[in-house]
Amino acid sequence: xxxxxxxxxxxxxxxxxxxxxxxxxxxxxxxxxxxxxxxxxxxxxxxxxxxxxxxxxxxxxxxxxxxxxxxxxxxxxxxxxxxxxxxxxxxxxxxxxxxxxxxxxxxxxxxxxxxxxxxxxxxxxxxxxxxxxxxxxxxxxxxxxxxxxxxxxxxxxxxxxxxxxxxxxxxxxxxxxxxxxxxxxxxxxxxxxxxxxxxxxxxxxxxxxxxxxxxxxxxxxxxxxxxxxxxxxxxxxxxxxxxxxxxxxxxxxxxxxxxxxxxxxxxxxxxxxxxxxxxxxxxxxxxxxxxxxxxxxxxxxxxxxxxxxxxxxxxxxxxxxxxxxxxxxxxxxxxxxxxxxxxxxxxxxxxxxxxxxxx
Numbered sequence: 001x002x003x004x005x006x007x008x009x010x011x012x013x014x015x016x017x018x019x020x021x022x023x024x025x026x027x028x029x030x031x032x033x034x035x036x037x038x039x040x041x042x043x044x045x046x047x048x049x050x051x052x053x054x055x056x057x058x059x060x061x062x063x064x065x066x067x068x069x070x071x072x073x074x075x076x077x078x079x080x081x082x083x084x085x086x087x088x089x090x091x092x093x094x095x096x097x098x099x100x101x102x103x104x105x106x107x108x109x110x111x112x113x114x115x116x117x118x119x120x121x122x123x124x125x126x127x128x129x130x131x132x133x134x135x136x137x138x139x140x141x142x143x144x145x146x147x148x149x150x151x152x153x154x155x156x157x158x159x160x161x162x163x164x165x166x167x168x169x170x171x172x173x174x175x176x177x178x179x180x181x182x183x184x185x186x187x188x189x190x191x192x193x194x195x196x197x198x199x200x201x202x203x204x205x206x207x208x209x210x211x212x213x214x215x216x217x218x219x220x221x222x223x224x225x226x227x228x229x230x231x232x233x234x235x236x237x238x239x240x241x242x243x244x245x246x247x248x249x250x251x252x253x254x255x256x257x258x259x260x261x262x263x264x265x266x267x268x269x270x271x272x273x274x275x276x277x278x279x280x281x282x283x284x285x286x287x288x289x290x291x292x293x294x295x296x297x298x299x300x301x302x303x304x305x306x307x308x309x310x311x312x313x314x315x316x317x318x319x320x321x322x323x324x325x326x327x328x329x330x331x332x333x334x335x336x337x338x339x340x341x342x343x344x345x346x347x348x349x350x351x352x353x354x355x356x357x358x359x
Contacts, residue, residue: 004056006030006080007257010065010114011088013040015216016131016198018206019250020085021048021057027254030056032078034071034088036063047207062088065110075121082124083257084191086114087131089176099168104159107172111180119189127263128191129256134199134242136174137268138311145240150314151197151268154178192263194256198249199242199270202333204340211344219337225279228295235301238276240309244269245328261321268318271327273310277302282334289342 007024011017012033024031025048035041041059048057060074065088075081088110095102111130118125137153138144147153155174162168177195184193201218205211215223221239228236252269256262277297283290284299319325 004030005082006032006056006078007083007085008032008034008074008078008081009085009087010034010062010071010110011086012044012059014087015205015218016201016246016249016253017085017087018044018210019203019246020087020253022051022206023247023250023254025052025055025057030080031058032074032081033057033059034062034074035059037061043209047209064106065089065113066106068113069117070110071114071117072121075117075125079122079124081122082126084114084118084122084125084128085131085253085257086111086128087253089131089172095165099162099165100159103165103168103172104175107176108179111176112183115180115183115187115189115193118191119187123190125191127257128193129253130177130180130193130195131253132177132195132197132266133173134197134268134270135170136177137197138170140170144311145309146312148312148314149268151266151317153268194262194265194267196249196252196256197266197268198244198252200244200274201246201249202243202330202337203246203328204336208340208344211340213345215337215341222279222283222334222337225276226283226290226294228276228280228297230293230295232295232297234298235305236276236280236295236297237305237309240275240305240311241273242270242311242313243274243330243333244271245333248327255322259322265318265321268313268315269327270313270315271333272330273306274330275302275305275309277305278330279334282331283338286331286335287338289338 007029009017009021009031012021013035021031021033038061048055062070089107136155137149138155139147140157155170157171157174159171162171214220252267256267280295280297281299281302284296
């Protein structure tokens, strides 16, 4: 148990952040969360207190993390904050704003705003953990599938090369993480800083009440795979990536607070590679609801597709610091996603595919 240690978690309405808060409350931490509106606080307060009746949880509204001094009042009003986990970085495809305004500014300024506020108003804070991404590590050219990515790998993208929303997201995560580490070098604050760099994050929502017909951005990739023509019997790629379960991502954010060896690290984590064919294999074999209703592709080619289209990676550094760790398997992660999904959405899979244009 953590005793009375208090953690500020930003962006607590987010998919990963909800699991982080759940992990912290389960371990007895006191949590102060930030969201963009009071309505989100009402929902989260109700859900967590149903699960942890006597939890120490409160919320503050930060409507725009990119505004100067966005976090100052929180640290002034809460001198009890000892740890900070910064997950907030607004992200959604389809924004009509210019790419820099939609992606780069909130990621970069939000990160610098909170680091500056801690430095100026919270000398008692000892540890800061920032949610970064494999996006800040992955190679953008033909070496994507041949380079062995590890905790020292950086994405070489430059903002002037950005042309798409995906480029903008990737660049924003890279620039924000580099800016955080540059801030530490230039200001030498009292706190240590770790980043957690996960790839595609799958897994169930923290609360069933968060589940709708359309899943969150990363999980919705799975629904895209279920839309493939059920008659397909050829190998299905669609994407080549790395995957990890959201509960492992949350666990490593908390480990960065609790394990001194991780306090200043770039924590690269991944469970296994993934392609559409791998998703089809899991759903066909482990989710009876999908039986006969989705494509099978060609399971005999799964291993070849993973080798050809997915990035190589090395977690030696991370695992050396924490010892043995068993990541939640992709099979378990996807099974849990759809077990929850169909518990909430009780309509028939045939009707979903036939009638719902979003799938």
